[in-house]
Amino acid sequence: MALRFFNTYSRTIEEFAPRDPTKVDMYTCGPTVYSRAHIGNFRAYVFEDLLQRHLEARGFEVHRVMNITDVDDKTIRGAREVGVPLQKFTEQFKQAFFKDIEKLRIKRADEFPGATDQHYIDRMISMIGTLISRGLAYQAEDKSVYFRINKFPNYGKLAHFDLTQLQSTGRVRHDEYDKEHIGDFALWKAWDGEDGDVAWESPWGRGRPGWHIECSAMATALLGDEIDIHCGGVDNIFPHHEAEIAQSEGVTGKKFVRLWLHCAHLLVDGQKMSKSLGNFYTLPDVLAKGYTGREIRYALIRVHYRTPLNFTWEGMTEARLSLGRIDAWLERLRECAQEENVQRSTPNAQRPIEESEFENALDDDLNISAALGFLFETIRGTNRAMDQNALDAPSANAWLTWWNRINGVLALEKEGEKIPADVMKLVEERERARAAKDWRKSDELRDKIAGLGWEVRDSKDGPKLARRGSG
Numbered sequence: 515m516a517l518r519f520f521n522t523y524s525r526t527i528e529e530f531a532p533r534d535p536t537k538v539d540m541y542t543c544g545p546t547v548y549s550r551a552h553i554g555n556f557r558a559y560v561f562e563d564l565l566q567r568h569l570e571a572r573g574f575e576v577h578r579v580m581n582i583t584d585v586d587d588k589t590i591r592g593a594r595e596v597g598v599p600l601q602k603f604t605e606q607f608k609q610a611f612f613k614d615i616e617k618l619r620i621k622r623a624d625e626f627p628g629a630t631d632q633h634y635i636d637r638m639i640s641m642i643g644t645l646i647s648r649g650l651a652y653q654a655e656d657k658s659v660y661f662r663i664n665k666f667p668n669y670g671k672l673a674h675f676d677l678t679q680l681q682s683t684g685r686v687r688h689d690e691y692d693k694e695h696i697g698d699f700a701l702w703k704a705w706d707g708e709d710g711d712v713a714w715e716s717p718w719g720r721g722r723p724g725w726h727i728e729c730s731a732m733a734t735a736l737l738g739d740e741i742d743i744h745c746g747g748v749d750n751i752f753p754h755h756e757a758e759i760a761q762s763e764g765v766t767g768k769k770f771v772r773l774w775l776h777c778a779h780l781l782v783d784g785q786k787m788s789k790s791l792g793n794f795y796t797l798p799d800v801l802a803k804g805y806t807g808r809e810i811r812y813a814l815i816r817v818h819y820r821t822p823l824n825f826t827w828e829g830m831t832e833a834r835l836s837l838g839r840i841d842a843w844l845e846r847l848r849e850c851a852q853e854e855n856v857q858r859s860t861p862n863a864q865r866p867i868e869e870s871e872f873e874n875a876l877d878d879d880l881n882i883s884a885a886l887g888f889l890f891e892t893i894r895g896t897n898r899a900m901d902q903n904a905l906d907a908p909s910a911n912a913w914l915t916w917w918n919r920i921n922g923v924l925a926l927e928k929e930g931e932k933i934p935a936d937v938m939k940l941v942e943e944r945e946r947a948r949a950a951k952d953w954r955k956s957d958e959l960r961d962k963i964a965g966l967g968w969e970v971r972d973s974k975d976g977p978k979l980a981r982r983g984s985g
């Protein structure tokens with residue numbers, strides 16, 4: 515089955531056809547580093563990670579770029595408020611972002627270009643110059659340079675609306691009278707007092723680039739004039755991605771992006787996340803409630819990317835339970851795979867398979883619900899076979915191999931967690947108590963271990979430790 519995705523540009527499901535049958539160039543809009551990213555942002559990044567991993571599982575070599583927006587109104591304001599240079603201000607949030615994506619097991623992009631890199635600023639200036647020379651941009655009275663949307667007939671195609679709507683509904687701000695059309699967007703913003711020392715020289719005077727041109731410049735610099743896949747959240751469709759198309763195609767004359775994929779919103783308890791509602795969560799906020807990065811990854815990945823995801827604490831509990839089922843299943847399979855010499859009542863009752871239903875589901879516009887449905891159906895089936903002593907070691911091994919393959923896409927396997935030294939000490943003490951048949955002491959120690967968040971289970975191979983609540 516061929517890969518198929520919903521293209522925002524055409525609003526249809528299309529067969530995936532990258533320019534090179536073995537390589538995929540992918541551009542994903544990254545964070546604006548003025549504060550810690552929130553879980554809604556991470557939903558989009560987790561979706562992009564799933565997409566990349568699935569494409570790789572299907573044999574494509576993926577080259578992914580994620581930009582870092584390190585200059586805009588919000589970063590400038592933030593730096594001014596705390597009185598530090600812009601670069602110093604943004605660096606802390608950039609590093610926090612890298613830490614967060616690592617926690618969520620999101621693969622790092624091949625490049626994370628920053629907008630303030632002089633190399634890209636030069637490219638932005640050169641692109642703006644080309645747009646002006648073609649009549650697609652103009653410098654207004656306020657000294658800023660704007661894109662002339664009326665000269666780009668395809669403007670509005672991605673968002674599927676016509677420009678007359680924009681004329682009738684837009685509220686005109688005082689500083690926008692200088693523009694020819696209310697929808698014209700800034701390519702270069704003339705310096706003003708608020709910008710402080712954040713400015714670059716350009717043929718149009720001192721100033722700084724607009725947000726949209728940053729992405730056009732970095733995307734085309736690193737991936738070329740034509741890109742296979744461009745992703746983002748639905749919030750990015752208009753005006754950001756619409757503007758990226760106008761600028762890039764206005765300069766290159768080539769179709770900028772083959773496939774546009776957009777991830778739906780994340781809601782919290784059915785409402786839009788906002789600081790005033792008190793339902794605004796960063797990754798450290800959720801980690802502080804005792805959840806792991808893996809559990810958050812599961813909660814964010816399990817809903818189809820085009821469906822709004824409602825984040826709730828019950829959902830986090832479900833994520834924990836689902837992962838616990840996977841963990842327990844793997845542990846059981848591994849034990850079963852070891853027992854080479856045990857005679858099974860009906861060997862091979864559960865077929866060792868080369869099933870690709872999981873991958874087939876993801877081929878279909880990343881249908882994660884169907885893919886996970888197949889995983890849990892498999893868990894139920896093989897557990898039943900193990901209950902009946904009907905799964906032999908080779909079959910168990912075959913399922914473990916299958917899991918390794920799909921885990922390359924899901925990245926949900928439990929890490930061999932490091933057991934803290936104080937917990938280890940109590941476990942050893944408890945073993946000595948058990949050896950001395952001091953059951954009361956042994957029970958007391960078990961409670962102490964539980965108090966530290968760990969559960970000790972006794973097996974024939976000795977004590978086994980697990981995080982409490984991990985199934």
Ligand SMILES: [Zn+2]
Pocket residue numbers: 542543544729754
């Ligand atoms: Zn962008």
